[in-house]
Amino acid sequence: MKGNQAMSQKTLLKGMCVGMVMVSIAAFASAAMEKDTSGKLSLWYDQPANAWMTEALPIGNGPLGAMLFGGTDIERIQFNEISLWSGDRMPRKEDIEEYRMGAHQAFGDIFIHLGHAPEKVTDYRRELDIERAVHSVTYKYNGVRYEQTAFANHPANVIVVHLTADKPASYTGRIWLTDMHQGNIKLKDNRFTSVGKLDNDFEYEAQLQVLNQGGELKRAKPENSLRMPMSPLGLNFKKCDSVTFVLSAGTNFKQDFSRKWLGTHPHDAVTKWVDSASKRSVRELLGEHVADYQSLFSRFSLDLGTVSPEMQAKSTKQRLADYTNNNANDPSLEALFCQFGRYLLISCSRPGSLSANLQGVWNNSNQPAWACDYHSNINLEMNYWPAEPANLAECHIPFFDYIDSIRQVSALNTRKHYGDVRGWTIQTMNNSCGITFWKWNPPGSAWYVQHMWEHFAFGRDLDYLRKKTYPILKETCHFWEDRLKRRTDGTLVTPDGWSPEQYKYKPEEGVTYDQEIIYDLFTNTIEAADALGIDKEFRDRIAGMRDDLLKPAIGSWGQLKEWEIERDDPKDKHRHVSHLFALYPGRQISMAQTPKLAEAARVSLNARGDKSTGWSRAWKINFWARLADGDRAHKILRGLMTLVAETKTIYGKSGGGVYSNMFCSHPPYQIDGNLGATAGYCEMLVQSHAGRIQLLPALPSAWTTGSVKGLCARGGFEVDVTWKDGKPTVVVIRSKSGQPCWVTFGEKNWKSETKAGATYRLDHNLHDIDGD
Secondary structure, eight states: OOSSOOHHHHHHTTTSOGGGHHHHHHHHHHHHHHTTTTOTTEEEESSOOOOTTTTOEEEEOSSEEEEEOOOSSEEEEEEEETTOBOSOSSOOSSOGGGOOOOOBOOOEEEEEEOOOOGGGEEEEEEEEETTTTEEEEEEEETTEEEEEEEEEETTTTEEEEEEEESSTTOEEEEEEEEETTOOEEEEETTEEEEEEEOTTSOEEEEEEEEEEESSEEEEEOOOTTSSSOOOSOEEEEEEESEEEEEEEEEESBOSOGGGTTBOOOTHHHHHHHHHHHHTSOHHHHHHHHHHHHHHHHTTOEEEOOOOOHHHHTSOHHHHHHHHHHSOOOOHHHHHHHHHHHHHHHHHHOOTTSOOOBTTBTOOOOSSOGGGGOEETTTHHHHHTTTTTTTTOGGGGHHHHHHHHHTHHHHHHHHHHHHOSOSSOOEEEEEOTTOOEEEEEETTHHHHHHHHHHHHHHHHOOHHHIIIIIHHHHHHHHHHHHHHOEEOTTSOEEOSSBOOTTOTTSOOBTTOHHHHHHHHHHHHHHHHHHHHHTOOHHHHHHHHHHHHHBOOOOBOTTSOBOSSSSSOOOTTOOOSOOGGGTTTTTOOSOOTTTOHHHHHHHHHHHHHHOSOOOHHHHHHHHHHHHHTTOHHHHHHHHHHHTOBOOOOSOOOSSSSOEEOTTOOEESSSBOTHHHHHHHHHHHHHHEEOTTSSEEESTTOOTTOOSEEEEEEEETTTEEEEEEEETTEEEEEEEEESSOOOEEEEETTEEEEEOOOTTOEEEEOTTOOBTTOO
16 A cells, blocks of 8 residues: 555545545654643653553453553554453352352453664654543653554554654554464554453454554564564565554453353454444544543542642653652642543553453553452452442443352352252452352442442432342342351351451451441441332331341450451551441441541551551552541552552562552552542542531541542532642532432531432532522
C-alpha cells in the first residue's frame, strides 16, 4: 500500500478529505496530547518506563487491559484479557485440596521498533490523563515532533494506539506480536492473529490490525538484532505519515457453570470488534471512548487545595519523591491518588466482564503473585469498597455476577467439605470458575454478599434486591443456620473459624471475625426482608439468632479481642486486622452506638501500628475515619503514598507504599490498596452507615478548605460539600429515591422527607436555603 489510499485507510479516515487527512489527524492528535498540560488530573513522566510493575502505565476497558512503556527506540505494549485463566474449570472426584486453581494469565505483547535513539530525544513527556482515560507520549527527534495516543474503548471493545508526527513520512519501523503461550501467530492483510488453547480447554484469540496513512506496509523477515522478544512474523512500515493499531482479544470463557464455563470460540467476536473499529476514524473512536468513560468518571470531583505552579510542573515521580522524602504538602497529588483509584476501577470492572482480580486486569506473568486471584478474606472485597460511595455503582456489577455464577459450584465444594449443609461458602483463594483453594474462609460468602446489600443500601433498587440479592442473602443464612453451634447457655458460635491470616492457631469456636460477619449478614438479611415486606417467619428466626450470637468483647489490656480466648499480643503487628470488620466495612461497632467497643478498636489499632503492606494501610485509613480521627487517617494515607521500588514479596510492616506509576505496593503490586484508599477518602468526607449522613466526619487538618461533588450516601442520596476552615459552607443533597434524609455536622442537624429527583441546598448551619 504505497502512495494511494487503500480501502482500509479510506475507511479509517472516512468523511475527511484525502488532501486534509494528514493535517487533520496530526492537529487532532496534538490537541489530544496537549490538553490539561497542568497535569492536575494526569500522571506524567519525563522518560520512558523500564519496569512493568513500577513504571509502565495502565489503560483498560474492563475485559481488556494494557500496560504502556512509552519507548522511543522500541515501544512495548503488554496486554491482557480478564478471562484467560489456567487451572481447573470443574470440580474433580479427588479431594478438594487436589484441585488446580491455576492463575490469571498474561496474553501477549505488541512491540513497535521506531529506532529513535533515547540519547537523541528531547522534550519527552509520557502522560496518563485520567480525566479522559488517554495515554500519550510526545517527544522531538531529529527535528520532528512525534506523538502517540492510546486508549481502551469500552463500547467498541478495542485498544487503539495512534502514531502521528508534525512532518509527513516520518514513521519507519517494524511491529510484531508475541503470545505468552506460544500460540499460532499469523499475518494476513496487515492483521496479526494469535490463536491458542490452554490445557483446560480455554481457547483464546487476539487480533491486531495495522493501518497506515501514507507510506507503505510490508511483511518483514525476523530481525534477530533487535533487543526484544521476537515473533517469526513482523510488519514493516516505511515513510508513513501516521500508523494506527487496533487490538482486541477474547476467550471462549462463558460465565455459566451449567455450560462448564465454555462458550463459543472467540474468533467471530474478535473479528467483528476489530473489523468494526478499523472502519471508523480515530477521532470517532476516541470521542466515543471519552464520552463513555466520562459518563462514569465525571460524576465525582474532589478539590483538596492547590499547590504552586513550580510543584505542579514537576513529574509525578518527582512529586511523589518530594511528598515522601521532604514531607511536602501536596493536596492536589492526594486528590489525584483518590481519582486514580476510580480510574482503575472503571478501567478493569465493567458490566458484562469478570470482576477485578488481585491486580485488576493487568498482569504480565503466567505465574503471578497469589495467582492474581479472587482472594476472599479481604482483597476482592476491598477492590469494590469505593464502587458505591465514589459513584461507580455500575462497576460493582461484575462482582455480583461473579458471586451469582459460582453459587452452584461453591455449594458442591461446600458439601464436599462440610457435609450435608445448605448454602455455600468458599476458601481463601479462588479462580474465575469457582475452583477454591487454600484454607476455608467460612464467612467468605457472607462478606461477598454484603456488597450486594450495600448496592441496595446506596441505590434503593428494590427490583434488584428482590430478584438478585435477597435469594443469595437467604441461602447464605441457611449455611449458618446449619453450621452455628448453640452452647448450653444459648449462645451461638461458629464451630471452626480462624482469624485471617493468623496461621499459628488451629480452627476454633467463636472467632471474632466470623461472629462479626455473620452478625452483619443477619442484619442485612433482616433489613432486606423488611424492605421487601416478605418472609416474616424466616426474618424473625434470623433476628433471634442474631441476638444469640457471641458478641465482640474487650480484653485485659482494653483491646477488642481477636479470639474468644484471651491471646491478643500488644506487640502483634500483623497486616490483617480481621477482628475489626465490625468497625469497617461492617456497622456493628460505632462511636455513637457502641462507644466502649469503638474505644477498644482504637486500642487494637494503636497496638497494630500504622505501617504495613499497602492494602493494610488502606484498610486502616477507613478504620480511623470511622473513629472520626481524620489526622490519623491522613497520616496513614501519607504512609501509603510513600514512593517505593521493592517488588519482591514482603509481608511485614516495611515495603507498603506506591510505585512511581501510583500502583499500590503490597509489595508486589496489588490493586486493592489503590481502591481501598479511594474508599478511605470517601469515609473521611461523608459517612452514612449509622442511619444519617455525617458531613466531614474525619476531615484531616491538612484539608482545611476544599470541596467534593458526587459522593453517594446510603438511602439513595448524592452529596456535594464545600468547606472552609474545616466547616461546611454549602451542602447539596440530591435524592434519587425519595427516602427520608437526616444530615449532621457536629451538633447541627437537618431532617426532611424528600422527593425522588429533588435537590436540597443547605447553608453552613444546615438550613435549607430554598425552604421555608
